Amino acid sequence: MPEFLHLLPPEQALSIWLEALPWPSSIGAETCATVDALGRYLAEDVVANDPLPPFSRSTVDGYAVRAADTYGATPGLPAYLEVVGEVRMGEGTSLHLKTGQAALIHTGGMIPEHADAVVMLEDTQQARSRQIEVLKAAASGENILQRGEDVQAGAQVVQAGTRIRAQEIGGLMALGLAEVSVKQKPRVAIISTGDELVAPGQPVGPGQVRDVNSYALGALVDRMGGRISRRRLLGDDRRALEEELREAHAADDIIVVTAGSSVSERDLTANAIQELGEPGVLVHGVHIKPGKPTILAAAGIKPVLGLPGNPVSAFVVAGYFLPPLMRRMLGVTEQGRTPSIPARLAVNIASETGREDFVPVRIRQEADEWVAEPVYGRSNLIFTLVRADGVIRIPPSATGLEKDARVTVMLLQ
Amino acid sequence: MPEFLHLLPPEQALSIWLEALPWPSSIGAETCATVDALGRYLAEDVVANDPLPPFSRSTVDGYAVRAADTYGATPGLPAYLEVVGEVRMGEGTSLHLKTGQAALIHTGGMIPEHADAVVMLEDTQQARSRQIEVLKAAASGENILQRGEDVQAGAQVVQAGTRIRAQEIGGLMALGLAEVSVKQKPRVAIISTGDELVAPGQPVGPGQVRDVNSYALGALVDRMGGRISRRRLLGDDRRALEEELREAHAADDIIVVTAGSSVSERDLTANAIQELGEPGVLVHGVHIKPGKPTILAAAGIKPVLGLPGNPVSAFVVAGYFLPPLMRRMLGVTEQGRTPSIPARLAVNIASETGREDFVPVRIRQEADEWVAEPVYGRSNLIFTLVRADGVIRIPPSATGLEKDARVTVMLLQ
Numbered sequence: 001m002p003e004f005l006h007l008l009p010p011e012q013a014l015s016i017w018l019e020a021l022p023w024p025s026s027i028g029a030e031t032c033a034t035v036d037a038l039g040r041y042l043a044e045d046v047v048a049n050d051p052l053p054p055f056s057r058s059t060v061d062g063y064a065v066r067a068a069d070t071y072g073a074t075p076g077l078p079a080y081l082e083v084v085g086e087v088r089m090g091e092g093t094s095l096h097l098k099t100g101q102a103a104l105i106h107t108g109g110m111i112p113e114h115a116d117a118v119v120m121l122e123d124t125q126q127a128r129s130r131q132i133e134v135l136k137a138a139a140s141g142e143n144i145l146q147r148g149e150d151v152q153a154g155a156q157v158v159q160a161g162t163r164i165r166a167q168e169i170g171g172l173m174a175l176g177l178a179e180v181s182v183k184q185k186p187r188v189a190i191i192s193t194g195d196e197l198v199a200p201g202q203p204v205g206p207g208q209v210r211d212v213n214s215y216a217l218g219a220l221v222d223r224m225g226g227r228i229s230r231r232r233l234l235g236d237d238r239r240a241l242e243e244e245l246r247e248a249h250a251a252d253d254i255i256v257v258t259a260g261s262s263v264s265e266r267d268l269t270a271n272a273i274q275e276l277g278e279p280g281v282l283v284h285g286v287h288i289k290p291g292k293p294t295i296l297a298a299a300g301i302k303p304v305l306g307l308p309g310n311p312v313s314a315f316v317v318a319g320y321f322l323p324p325l326m327r328r329m330l331g332v333t334e335q336g337r338t339p340s341i342p343a344r345l346a347v348n349i350a351s352e353t354g355r356e357d358f359v360p361v362r363i364r365q366e367a368d369e370w371v372a373e374p375v376y377g378r379s380n381l382i383f384t385l386v387r388a389d390g391v392i393r394i395p396p397s398a399t400g401l402e403k404d405a406r407v408t409v410m411l412l413q
Numbered sequence: 414m415p416e417f418l419h420l421l422p423p424e425q426a427l428s429i430w431l432e433a434l435p436w437p438s439s440i441g442a443e444t445c446a447t448v449d450a451l452g453r454y455l456a457e458d459v460v461a462n463d464p465l466p467p468f469s470r471s472t473v474d475g476y477a478v479r480a481a482d483t484y485g486a487t488p489g490l491p492a493y494l495e496v497v498g499e500v501r502m503g504e505g506t507s508l509h510l511k512t513g514q515a516a517l518i519h520t521g522g523m524i525p526e527h528a529d530a531v532v533m534l535e536d537t538q539q540a541r542s543r544q545i546e547v548l549k550a551a552a553s554g555e556n557i558l559q560r561g562e563d564v565q566a567g568a569q570v571v572q573a574g575t576r577i578r579a580q581e582i583g584g585l586m587a588l589g590l591a592e593v594s595v596k597q598k599p600r601v602a603i604i605s606t607g608d609e610l611v612a613p614g615q616p617v618g619p620g621q622v623r624d625v626n627s628y629a630l631g632a633l634v635d636r637m638g639g640r641i642s643r644r645r646l647l648g649d650d651r652r653a654l655e656e657e658l659r660e661a662h663a664a665d666d667i668i669v670v671t672a673g674s675s676v677s678e679r680d681l682t683a684n685a686i687q688e689l690g691e692p693g694v695l696v697h698g699v700h701i702k703p704g705k706p707t708i709l710a711a712a713g714i715k716p717v718l719g720l721p722g723n724p725v726s727a728f729v730v731a732g733y734f735l736p737p738l739m740r741r742m743l744g745v746t747e748q749g750r751t752p753s754i755p756a757r758l759a760v761n762i763a764s765e766t767g768r769e770d771f772v773p774v775r776i777r778q779e780a781d782e783w784v785a786e787p788v789y790g791r792s793n794l795i796f797t798l799v800r801a802d803g804v805i806r807i808p809p810s811a812t813g814l815e816k817d818a819r820v821t822v823m824l825l826q
Contacts, residue, residue, distance in 0.1 A: 092619025170629025206505025
């Protein structure tokens with residue numbers, strides 16, 4: 001399992017990883033109040049028990065009529081209708097219109113029996129008490145929202161695997177579904193390793209630095225819809241790492257290990273992951289910058305991701321490999337859509353053919369367009385990412401991007 | 414205050430609203446654990462107490478050297494250096510290099526005194542015990558991440574008003590800041606009104622429909638970083654509405670009222686808002702589709718937003734007016750960046766000049782591009798939004814958009 005003998009293109013590496021895992025995943029379902037389900041993933045298709053709207057409704061303020069009674073009506077030759085009542089909001093109506101009759105109705109009101117159109121108030125005129133002039137012909141169905149026009153009873157309205165947004169919450173509540181079955185949040189173990197790392201609250205001695213990855217990656221996992229299983233901060237101690245990996249393997253759904261940065265630390269991590277179980281390390285080294293020393297592995301049904309120790313590489317690689325893994329574990333059938341903004345590149349950027357580069361950029365608005373400028377800084381500076389609004393991808397086929405090129409900035413949210 | 418006498422362009426309406434409110438807002442600060450601060454807004458600038466990294470570090474595995482000692486070194490004419498020790502990870506080093514000396518160092522290790530470059534392991538060769546050949550000259554500073562190169566002590570690293578992302582959490586933790594001062598979440602009252610509305614758990618009688626807006630808007634507010642203050646579902650009862658508005662005005666930071674859909678219900682809402690205090694209703698009617706009957710108001714220092722009753726209009730209008738309001742209340746100085754995806758329009762869309770239209774669309778990938786197709790459905794169908802991936806904006810200057818036009822799809826997340 002020597003490192004970097006075969007640098008795989010990231011897309012191919014991802015395929016190998018996903019193919020080595022069993023699908024569908026073992027992530028279970030749980031019941032959740034619909035109002036608390038924002039950002040969760042539906043575990044089952046949702047079917048409407050009732051039609052929506054549950055009755056035909058007026059979309060305007062006016063008079064419910066029989067359209068045929070208004071045939072040919074104009075301001076010069078109005079149709080005269082008898083007003084037989086008013087449809088009150090929030091109540092059923094027992095009105096049945098006969099030929100020549102109309103009923104006052106408000107927006108959202110229930111269409112009475114035998115009415116098939118609504119004439120807007122401004123297209124009518126009071127003639128006598130209980131009589132109106134209709135100044136404009138109405139077509140059958142005009143200004144009516146039909147029963148079931150939004151959703152038919154029995155229709156599948158939201159698919160399993162859908163990420164629940166504000167409008168899904170509205171839609172589910174409209175159907176009276178106050179609870180919903182969602183996928184459990186995958187538990188993602190984050191194991192940070194390195195003799196130089198210090199946990200929060202501890203003093204930083206000479207030669208030591210604070211652990212960044214546990215927290216930046218933890219927040220990333222949170223953002224992606226996972227549940228962080230924060231694990232021990234480890235030194236470069238193979239036995240301790242193996243033990244922690246075994247515990248995570250028993251308890252969690254996905255295991256992420258950030259290795260120390262030196263070659264020996266990376267080898268230690270790869271060997272410890274290999275010991276965790278078959279099929280073991282699948283990919284060791286990806287043709288990506290930053291992030292070359294990435295490890296993709298599986299132990300039984302559990303995916304393991306070995307990340308470089310430097311925070312920017314770890315962040316970019318996690319942002320590349322975890323979302324498609326988690327989407328698949330959560331049963332998402334739709335393609336991922338990275339929120340992005342189209343921009344113009346402010347400068348030339350060089351790149352190596354065959355390698356996929358991810359370049360952190362800032363964006364600023366100039367006239368009517370966004371301009372993207374690389375954040376200069378080495379890949380081991382965490383504040384490079386703090387200064388960045390997003391990243392741009394330079395595909396393996398390119399030798400770089402030219403100034404003024406149209407680029408897609410994937411926003412770091 | 415008659416409705417729709419002056420339909421204002423939405424941008425102008427927004428300016429009038431924001432200008433009528435006092436700035437900075439009265440939203441206070443609170444302390445939050447950094448690990449829990451994802452999505453919150455910084456209340457104060459963050460200044461680094463210590464430099465990052467706290468000491469100069471090697472970025473490779475190799476030998477720390479004095480660059481001058483390697484001058485002119487080549488494989489044919491190597492420089493010979495005495496290895497005087499090893500820098501151990503996570504410890505300070507007391508090594509001081511003298512001319513002709515080198516120290517073994519790992520990636521991330523602390524650069525010893527008087528060393529000013531690191532030669533990569535692969536550019537060296539073991540000569541004798543404790544002696545190496547350096548095969549390549551090193552420049553001063555090569556392969557060293559200087560103390561403070563990421564962040565200087567005393568530097569302002571994150572500005573007040575910044576939305577905290579995963580990388581900010583990493584950066585703050587790197588600086589040892591386990592707590593952070595964030596803006597309180599603005600409390601947003603949501604008052605849904607309409608005689609026809611039924612609360613969850615209640616049976617739906619004839620002529621009645623379930624309340625959607627409280628929940629869809631609530632989730633939207635949650636997504637924007639607000640705290641929902643869920644209020645009573647009201648019938649079209651002016652006294653009850655005035656009472657609820659007063660309570661919300663006393664307790665909450667922003668008040669959102671969705672009116673019933675009929676003209677009389679909308680008038681009732683506008684009048685009740687007007688009674689709440691000066692300056693009262695500022696805008697009544699916006700040249701936007703959907704959402705024309707929008708009310709923008711202020712009572713003292715508190716903004717009030719009156720939304721149309723139909724769920725799609727309410728959702729689109731809230732999505733237009735609330736984010737800039739909330740950003741300003743939270744002290745955000747940066748421009749809003751709506752996550753979006755560039756796409757090609759699948760069909761012609763007509764629009765009225767002078768009006769700003771927001772059209773819900775689905776997107777699908779075709780070859781290398783996204784194609785956007787309008788979701789057909791009336792603006793009062795909540796599932797129109799469920800079926801939509803985003804919306805496209807048709808500016809007031811256009812009479813529509815042509816098939817194959819390049820459009821920006823603002824993602825509904």
